[in-house]
Amino acid sequence: MSITSKALVLTGALFCSSGFSNTDARTEFSQTYHAYQRAVENSEYEKIEQFAKLAYEQGKAVFGEKSQNAANLAINYAKALSHHDSKEALVVLNEAIDTLTVLQGKYSTDLIDPFILKVELLLPNQDLTAREYVGFAIDIAQHHSNHLLESKIYFEAAKLFNRAHDYSRVKSYLNHADDINKKYLPKDAVHRLTVDLWVAELLSARKQHKEAVAKLNDVIAVFDERLDFDHPIELTAHSRLVGLYEKMGMSEQATKHCLMIAKMTPWHDDVEQTPLYRKEPEYPQRALKARAQGWVDLEFTITPEGFVEDISVLDKQHGPLFVKNTIKALKQWRYAPKFEDGEAVSAKSTVRMEFKLSR
Template sequence: MKRQQLALVIGLSLSTLSTYSLASQATNPQVNFSQAYQTYLTAVEENKNVKQAAELAYTLGSANYGEESDNTANLAINYAKALHSDSSDSEEQRYALYKQAHDILVKNHGNKSVETLDALLGMASNTQSDREAANHLEHMIDIAAEQDNPKLVADMQFEAASLLAQKFTSKKYRKAKGYLEQADKYYQANLHENSVDRIKADFLMASFAEGRKKYNQAIERLNRVVSVFDNNLNFDHSAELSAHSKLIGLYEKQGKSDEATKHCLAIAKMVPWKESQEQKPLYRVNPDYPSHKAKQGRSGSVAMEFEVDTAGFVKNVSILDSDGGVSFEKSAIKAVEQWRYAPKFEKGQPVSATSQVRLDFRVNP
């Protein structure tokens, strides 16, 4: 039986929301700040209407506490975090809120205070300048280094590596890799193998290794993640699912389909087969665009039906419908035959099942 030793929350958030006590003072006949802030905390807990609640708390809090208060700075950070990057909210707006918070905290605590770390990371995350981002992150690490807290330094190095790798990989690859290696070295030497920080570092180290086509190194890291979950938890976790999925792709890139199979089966046990929708491939190869069709500017599409066998391989592909000619069909079949799926499970055993997919070939304008 697996030992329950690990409670994981995978994420790169630098800090949790502050729950500092705030005085209740009316700033509006209809609503006061304390009510607005409580509404914000509830919105965060329920993950509903967070942006609107954060904006109201920030607006009323700024008026309530003044433009130079730590509380105003913290409310600005909360509001900035609520403006998600995948929405229509502008990066400039988030940056301005983090900068406002940083300016306040620097004035109140100094340019090298730990209070400024969240704002520095926020500014680095919301600038298009790789140089500016790198400067903010370096300053963040320098502040941590002055606290006589090696773990904090490693955490800031990991945050910096994560951001640079995600947003400025082409320009700051070496710096990101250096930060990550330093953080990983500390984590391995000082933290238990089950720690969240080590698992996050394993994922990022695997990503760097895969990017350099050092697949064996990436596989070693991800297999360690899988073993941590297998040995310590008796329930499934999204991080374990992600590790299995990445391992399938890595083994297939090396032509080691048999090694990939056990991870297809592991995912199948974790994620029930859904009869109501087509299964998504765990590993896919994009079809080659027939060269003569590309030269002619011809588009096409191919709808196929196939069997996903008990090991997650694609077998017995047949054409349901196609448009554009035989060359599109041949290319589509060749690609799909290399895909891998999680097989269907019935009564605890893998069984073959039928699935379908449609591939569209479109010439970019």
């Protein structure tokens, strides 16, 4: 992810520079770079790495090895390498960081994205210096008194450390972002609302369900009071509230959000409906002892309130072993009901529940 939203820009003025090599080299580089851009647009990962490397090599000859454009091309190449060769990616990335630091100084905002990429590359190896590079990026944002940028860095760091399962660091970074947002950003700023969702998820994971509910209701209130359009953030908040209220045994409150989601999303009869809250069935002891695996296909009615009723078994593998626990679990699921002419109505749906043993 790019926090600063900056990219290499090749302008006509650059190509007219007397410091460039011959016209053929410039033309060849331009073709390669545009091929790289197309590969990125089409998510062609092998081509992305191929053309990122070639553009980097050609770009050093065209722009100069220690130029800003060569550094940006190095960052592109490091990103392409990051998926399978973090060691080489770090070598290339460090060259770019050194070049940008010399050219622009240690407080250049152009250093933020490469610092965050370096964090991403270091974390899988549990390299504690990853935290230092978060700090370097934060120092830059604070130097420029850019509160939004500072919050975005903390948020991006939280997501990266979440992938590394360092949850104490996730909590710290999210709390920093949340504090900045409350102090400096308007309530309806998309970034602030996005962070609010993550904070609510963190609270829920720590069993602070009441606090998570309050946070999510605050998000929804922003849309009700300030924004006159539906947004995925609002939809996510409603969905998570369904699950939280069900965990708290407050089905009536969950129903309100089931209905709101139904109003925001179209119903498709030919598509299996996705539950807003699901309780996984317990693996039957008899099946465990027998090392048996199987599945159960069920048809059921989703009520106007989003509950499950009228469950029937359509088909099953391994007889009745799994049926009882499957039905027991399905009765606790919640859905967004079907709407017709502005009213919630009952509707049929199906689901297959699979029972698989881990190897």
